[in-house]
Amino acid sequence: CSGEKTITATLFPGDGIGPEIAKSVKEVFKQAQIPIEWEEHYVGSTVDPRTGSFVTYESMESVRRNGIGLKGPMTTPIGKGHKSLNLALRKELGLYANVRPCLSIPGYKTRYDNVDLVTIRENTEGEYSGLEHQVVKGVVESIKIITRQASSRVAEYAFHYAETHGRKRVSAIHKANIMKKTDGLFLQCCREVAEKYPNIVYEEVIIDNCMMMLVKNPALFDVLVMPNLYGDIISDLCAGLIGGLGLTPSGNIGENGLALMEAVHGTAPDIAGKNMANPTALLLSSVMMLQHLGLHDKAETIHKAILKTIEEGKYLTGDLGGSAGTTEFTKAVCHNVQ
Numbered sequence: 001c002s003g004e005k006t007i008t009a010t011l012f013p014g015d016g017i018g019p020e021i022a023k024s025v026k027e028v029f030k031q032a033q034i035p036i037e038w039e040e041h042y043v044g045s046t047v048d049p050r051t052g053s054f055v056t057y058e059s060m061e062s063v064r065r066n067g068i069g070l071k072g073p074m075t076t077p078i079g080k081g082h083k084s085l086n087l088a089l090r091k092e093l094g095l096y097a098n099v100r101p102c103l104s105i106p107g108y109k110t111r112y113d114n115v116d117l118v119t120i121r122e123n124t125e126g127e128y129s130g131l132e133h134q135v136v137k138g139v140v141e142s143i144k145i146i147t148r149q150a151s152s153r154v155a156e157y158a159f160h161y162a163e164t165h166g167r168k169r170v171s172a173i174h175k176a177n178i179m180k181k182t183d184g185l186f187l188q189c190c191r192e193v194a195e196k197y198p199n200i201v202y203e204e205v206i207i208d209n210c211m212m213m214l215v216k217n218p219a220l221f222d223v224l225v226m227p228n229l230y231g232d233i234i235s236d237l238c239a240g241l242i243g244g245l246g247l248t249p250s251g252n253i254g255e256n257g258l259a260l261m262e263a264v265h266g267t268a269p270d271i272a273g274k275n276m277a278n279p280t281a282l283l284l285s286s287v288m289m290l291q292h293l294g295l296h297d298k299a300e301t302i303h304k305a306i307l308k309t310i311e312e313g314k315y316l317t318g319d320l321g322g323s324a325g326t327t328e329f330t331k332a333v334c335h336n337v338q
């Protein structure tokens with residue numbers, strides 16, 4: 001490369017279509033001369049007692065050491081007594097915020113041309129933790145825990161993200177009119193953080209109204225910050241606004257800048273190994289990774305090459321209505337890297 005410092009990043013190619021789309025990222029990075037050296041890790045075939053999951057301790061250590069990683073989709077192996085892979089990664093690495101930029105892709109027509117928003121989801125608590133039990137037969141209980149610490153941390157991340165990414169507004173999404181204590185505390189924390197960012201407009205939107213506004217006119221939103229379960233639902237709705245999960249990247253953020261970016265789709269077992277997978281979501285996740293590392297020029301180069309390839313429309317994969325394979329699409333992206 002050009003004498004730039006090489007950065008080591010952990011790569012989980014994952015299962016199913018994972019290795020095919022990870023190969024695509026490696027090829028595009030090579031073409032664009034990105035100063036990244038990959039440290040590849042695969043999910044183990046047995047539960048590692050040190051992590052309680054199929055993700056090995058060595059893999060976790062690799063992400064912790066490098067502070068940055070890219071992850072393909074993973075199948076959770078069937079078996080009892082282990083944690084889901086994604087949950088294990090999130091918990092072990094303390095990935096407290098999930099970030100999903102949703103940007104309309106020129107050349108890929110959906111109902112909306114003007115989507116440019118980012119959802120930031122609290123990743124560690126709330127209903128989504130699945131703290132549930134049976135009280136007596138026929139009565140079950142779910143416990144929703146919201147803490148000041150986790151709410152302030154994700155709010156801080158959202159405002160910092162807005163400020164450093166040229167965003168103008170942060171909307172806190174809630175149901176505090178009903179969940180007065182839990183969502184009330186979440187909102188209180190957002191308000192406190194908002195005061196430290198006078199240049200960012202702050203607003204609060206009730207989740208049901210937010211969903212209606214999103215489908216009517218997504219341009220009404222900029223950055224959205226929300227508790228875990230609402231984030232799970234809204235982020236998929238937003239992916240739908242731009243054409244689906246195959247085009248949506250995401251990032252999981254932890255303390256001290258630690259980040260693990262990932263495509264949000266699954267392993268697509270129906271097309272795995274057939275050279276049919278669309279690598280766009282993982283490629284866009286790798287663009288997020290480069291932005292996170294401050295390699296903005298490199299990120300821009302790859303981002304432009306992906307958009308150009310889709311806009312040209314000559315080498316689209318089946319999910320985008322084309323007939324090109326993963327390898328042809330990748331070749332076209334490499335060709336468009338300038």
Ligand code: NAD
Nearest residue numbers: 073074075076246264265266267268269270271277278319
């Ligand atoms: P899926 O996302 O794998 O597939 C849904 C549909 O979308 C399929 O028809 C598939 O072919 C298509 N698709 C997905 N990604 C595509 C791509 N990049 N290019 C072209 N087409 C694509 O969802 P699923 O079938 O519900 O799940 C399959 C497996 O993936 C399960 O084992 C599940 O646990 C796992 N999963 C993992 C993650 C993750 O690791 N983050 C996320 C979701 C699902």
